[in-house]
Ligand SMILES: [Zn+2]
């Protein structure tokens with residue numbers, strides 16, 4: 001196991017608990033950056049599209065993807081497709097796109113671990129004995145990239161980020177700041193969406 005795939009302590013702290021999926025996303029992010037030849041994103045130039053949805057397990061991997069790539073939700077570099085799949089497309093306008101998905105064989109391998117028996121009984125990851133978390137983490141760290149990931153280059157992938165604007169207005173009803181793209185007009189006055197009643 002190459003050490004570089006083990007997330008730094010701050011990533012576990014950010015994520016909040018010890019689980020195997022944040023580190024899987026972290027590894028996926030590092031591999032995708034290597035594949036595309038991009039550095040960890042400081043600003044707004046690298047985009048990730050996780051295919052996770054809601055109400056299914058293993059979405060924790062997206063926090064690992066953010067930790068590795070710097071392509072974060074807050075920088076508007078992350079957009080979920082909500083397909084309910086454990087896959088992520090990574091896109092850099094100058095370097096192209098690559099999609100990483102978790103192989104079914106790898107996911108099946110989790111079945112035998114105590115960690116998931118606890119999860120299925122309803123225990124939250126932070127309540128699971130540390131030994132059970134370490135056991136499954138060490139198993140993940142020992143797997144090869146080939147066993148874990150299906151990798152597809154996506155030469156036709158297109159994405160146009162929204163052009164940013166600093167323009168803002170004050171809502172005439174609640175008095176709060178609203179960015180112009182979202183300002184609406186009601187009875188000839190500028191209002192925010194909640195105040196517009198639309
Ligand atoms: Zn987690």
Ligand SMILES: [Zn+2]
Nearest residue numbers: 171174192195
């Ligand atoms: Zn308002």
